[in-house]
Amino acid sequence: MGVKTSAGLKxxxxxxxxxxxxxxxxxxxxxxxxxxxxxxxxxxGDEITMTEHLPLSASRKQKFPGSADAGDLQLQLGNDFxxxxxxAMKAAxxxxxxxxxxxxxxxxxxGSPSSPTMEYFAGFISSFRQSPGGADDIxxxxxxxxxxxxxxxxxxx
Numbered sequence: 032m033g034v035k036t037s038a039g040l041k042x043x044x045x046x047x048x049x050x051x052x053x054x055x056x057x058x059x060x061x062x063x064x065x066x067x068x069x070x071x072x073x074x075x076g077d078e079i080t081m082t083e084h085l086p087l088s089a090s091r092k093q094k095f096p097g098s099a100d101a102g103d104l105q106l107q108l109g110n111d112f113x114x115x116x117x118x119a120m121k122a123a124x125x126x127x128x129x130x131x132x133x134x135x136x137x138x139x140x141x142g143s144p145s146s147p148t149m150e151y152f153a154g155f156i157s158s159f160r161q162s163p164g165g166a167d168d169i170x171x172x173x174x175x176x177x178x179x180x181x182x183x184x185x186x187x188x
Contacts, residue, residue: 039137042066048131058151066116073105101178110172124156138187149185154178
C-alpha cells in the first residue's frame with residue numbers, strides 16, 4: 032500500500048482486560064468506545080533495551096538486545112466533557128485497571144468485504160491532564176497510556 036497520512040486514524044477504548052497477552056478474539060469480544068477529538072497521536076512501538084558487557088580483558092564494549100518496551104502513547108486532544116470515550120479514559124485512569132485499546136487506521140480496501148488495519152494493545156492510563164492554554168487556544172488535554180502488551184495487528188483487507 033505504501034505510505035499514508037494519519038487522517039482518519041481513530042482510537043477506541045475497549046475496557047478492562049486481565050489476560051497477560053490478550054488474543055485477537057479476546058479484544059474483539061470487548062465493546063469499543065471511540066475517544067473523540069484526538070488531534071495528535073504520540074509515538075508507540077517496541078524499543079529494545081540494550082544490555083552492555085565490558086570484560087576487563089577486552090577493549091570494546093559488547094552489546095546485547097534485552098527486553099522490549101512498547102512505550103507510553105501520549106495523545107493530545109480537544110477536551111470534550113461530554114465525550115463518552117474521554118470519560119471512559121478518565122474512569123480507567125481512576126480505576127488503575129489495565130485497559131484494552133484499538134487503533135483503527137483509514138486504509139480499508141475498496142472491495143467487499145473490506146476492513147482497515149486494526150492494532151490492539153493493552154496498558155494503563157497513567158494520566159489525563161487538562162491544558163487550558165491561552166485565550167485563543169482550544170481547551171485541550173493530554174493523556175498517556177503506558178503500554179504493557181505486544182500489539183495484535185490485523186492487516187487491512
